[in-house]
Amino acid sequence: MIEVTDLYKEFKGIPVLKGVSTTFEKGVTNMIIGQSGSGKTVFLKCLVGLHIPDSGIICFDGRKHTELTIKEHRLLRQEIGMVFQGGALYDSLTVEENIMFPLKMFADQSFSEMLDRVNFVLKRVNLEDVNNKFPAELSGGMQKRVSIARAIVMNPKYLFCDEPNSGLDPNTATVIDNLIKEITEEYQIITVINSHDMNSVMEIGEKIIFLKDGVKEWEGSNKEIFITENEAVVNFVYSSNLFRKVREAYLKETK
Amino acid sequence: MNYLRHVGKYFIMLRQVFRKPQKWSVFREMLFREIEDLGLKSLGIITFISFFVGGVVAIQTALNVDSPFIPKYLIGFATKRSMILEFAPTFMSVILAGKVGSYISSSIGTMRVTEQIDALEVMGINSLNYLVLPKIIATVFFYPLLISLAMFLGIFGGYVAGTLTGLFFSEDYLYGIRLDFDPYYIQYALIKTVVFAFVIATIPAYHGYYVKGGSLEVGRASTQAVVWTSVVIILLNYFLTQMLLA
Numbered sequence: 078m079i080e081v082t083d084l085y086k087e088f089k090g091i092p093v094l095k096g097v098s099t100t101f102e103k104g105v106t107n108m109i110i111g112q113s114g115s116g117k118t119v120f121l122k123c124l125v126g127l128h129i130p131d132s133g134i135i136c137f138d139g140r141k142h143t144e145l146t147i148k149e150h151r152l153l154r155q156e157i158g159m160v161f162q163g164g165a166l167y168d169s170l171t172v173e174e175n176i177m178f179p180l181k182m183f184a185d186q187s188f189s190e191m192l193d194r195v196n197f198v199l200k201r202v203n204l205e206d207v208n209n210k211f212p213a214e215l216s217g218g219m220q221k222r223v224s225i226a227r228a229i230v231m232n233p234k235y236l237f238c239d240e241p242n243s244g245l246d247p248n249t250a251t252v253i254d255n256l257i258k259e260i261t262e263e264y265q266i267i268t269v270i271n272s273h274d275m276n277s278v279m280e281i282g283e284k285i286i287f288l289k290d291g292v293k294e295w296e297g298s299n300k301e302i303f304i305t306e307n308e309a310v311v312n313f314v315y316s317s318n319l320f321r322k323v324r325e326a327y328l329k330e331t332k
Numbered sequence: 333m334n335y336l337r338h339v340g341k342y343f344i345m346l347r348q349v350f351r352k353p354q355k356w357s358v359f360r361e362m363l364f365r366e367i368e369d370l371g372l373k374s375l376g377i378i379t380f381i382s383f384f385v386g387g388v389v390a391i392q393t394a395l396n397v398d399s400p401f402i403p404k405y406l407i408g409f410a411t412k413r414s415m416i417l418e419f420a421p422t423f424m425s426v427i428l429a430g431k432v433g434s435y436i437s438s439s440i441g442t443m444r445v446t447e448q449i450d451a452l453e454v455m456g457i458n459s460l461n462y463l464v465l466p467k468i469i470a471t472v473f474f475y476p477l478l479i480s481l482a483m484f485l486g487i488f489g490g491y492v493a494g495t496l497t498g499l500f501f502s503e504d505y506l507y508g509i510r511l512d513f514d515p516y517y518i519q520y521a522l523i524k525t526v527v528f529a530f531v532i533a534t535i536p537a538y539h540g541y542y543v544k545g546g547s548l549e550v551g552r553a554s555t556q557a558v559v560w561t562s563v564v565i566i567l568l569n570y571f572l573t574q575m576l577l578a
């Protein structure tokens with residue numbers, strides 16, 4: 078379990094996160110939603126240690142980030158997989174080298190063992206015959222899959238995804254969402270996904286945290302988000318006409 | 333004051349760079365890659381420029397010493413000295429600052445703005461050590477070879493120029509370049525080269541690593557990197573010359 082307590086972060090005096098507390102369980106797809114600029118990325122980067130919070134505690138299965146030495150931090154990071162918004166694949170390395178990279182760095186395995194593992198995770202994200210391609214030669218959806226493959230190659234306990242389906246067409250986006258959900262359940266990972274895409278929220282959001290201006294405004298499941306009366310959530314979720322009509326129909330039906 | 337802050341941040345960066353590589357096999361792989369990218373790929377331009385600069389220096393000297401009282405072997409002598417002391421180590425380093433410096437800062441800068449550096453850090457990798465140390469080792473060990481080659485080719489360029497233009501006799505030239513040979517000058521030149529190589533690897537890395545924003549800022553950072561690398565090379569050249577020769 079990851080416990081976040083009263084997380085506070087500011088940049089040059091401008092507060093971005095204003096005391097966020099929550100918990101993330103394993104095997105469940107946790108989602109952080111909120112408008113662009115609400116602090117989702119900053120929150121995620123605080124969790125993985127790319128930003129140092131100004132105050133608050135992040136506790137990974139009993140390990141408080143404030144009490145770890147630099148070395149312990151590095152070790153903890155080997156249990157973390159992260160999918161960045163733009164994929165962040167190393168563009169001078171091939172797909173195979175990208176995915177193999179963490180193994181080469183941290184696992185004492187022979188080349189053929191590493192290659193087996195690479196091919197295994199590539200297959201897991203439904204990619205084949207791309208081993209020797211460079212990231213620039215792949216479509217956006219394929220890059221995201223490679224990025225997911227790289228994130229899970231070390232068998233992480235924690236998986237963080239920053240807007241994993243931004244810039245993808247709705248079909249591909251759904252495929253990626255479901256892939257992350259499956260992997261989360263299959264390997265019992267603690268997964269946290271940033272998103273502003275309501276489709277994914279409805280599709281896979283088992284626990285949803287709604288951030289607004291750096292404050293946790295609402296928390297619940299994708300069933301509850303349908304019927305919540307919280308004005309900010311309603312405004313965000315039902316900013317499109319279609320969703321508003323779906324909500325009205327749904328509420329009428331359940332009455 | 334701002335400059336001081338940058339200088340401080342630069343040295344703090346270096347402290348992160350000079351750590352033991354996390355995995356030697358990965359480091360070795362990176363090192364070979366960098367020797368190719370930063371060294372071998374600069375062979376062409378260094379060869380070309382040093383050869384022609386040597387030729388021009390010889391011709392200019394020949395044209396300026398037409399007094400019958402000045403011996404002709406001075407042309408070879410002057411070409412040799414200026415190639416070894418300044419043109420090869422300093423001039424070529426400034427050229428490398430432009431070529432290699434912009435490459436280093438734009439490649440690291442792109443990694444920064446596309447979150448590739450964050451991806452390294454999340455994996456638990458010391459990104460500065462991983463990215464910058466192999467570059468330093470590659471330039472510091474490879475550039476002395478490159479600059480020695482430039483010295484040789486410059487002097488050879490002067491010889492070829494003399495033969496082609498007929499401005500001086502090749503015997504005089506050969507006598508001149510052998511005259512008063514002092515290995516300390518080569519040592520001095522190579523010490524300078526090592527220092528400049530370090531500067532060429534680290535100042536652009538600094539500019540690239542701490543870039544914020546997008547591709548526009550990456551471009552701007554690489555211009556800045558080339559300017560500052562050149563300025564620092566010229567300043568250090570002055571101080572090193574005073575320290576080592578005066």
Ligand SMILES: Nc1ncnc2c1ncn2[C@@H]1O[C@H](COP(=O)(O)OP(=O)(O)O)[C@@H](O)[C@H]1O
Nearest residue numbers: 088089093111112113114115116117118119120
């Ligand atoms: N490194 C940074 N320095 C200064 N301000 C930042 C930095 N990163 C994010 N911010 C600011 O924090 C706010 C939240 O950003 P972010 O977390 O990226 O939003 P999003 O929810 O879209 O991911 C924005 O106003 C952004 O300008």
Ligand SMILES: [Mg+2]
Nearest residue numbers: 117118239240
């Ligand atoms: Mg974001």
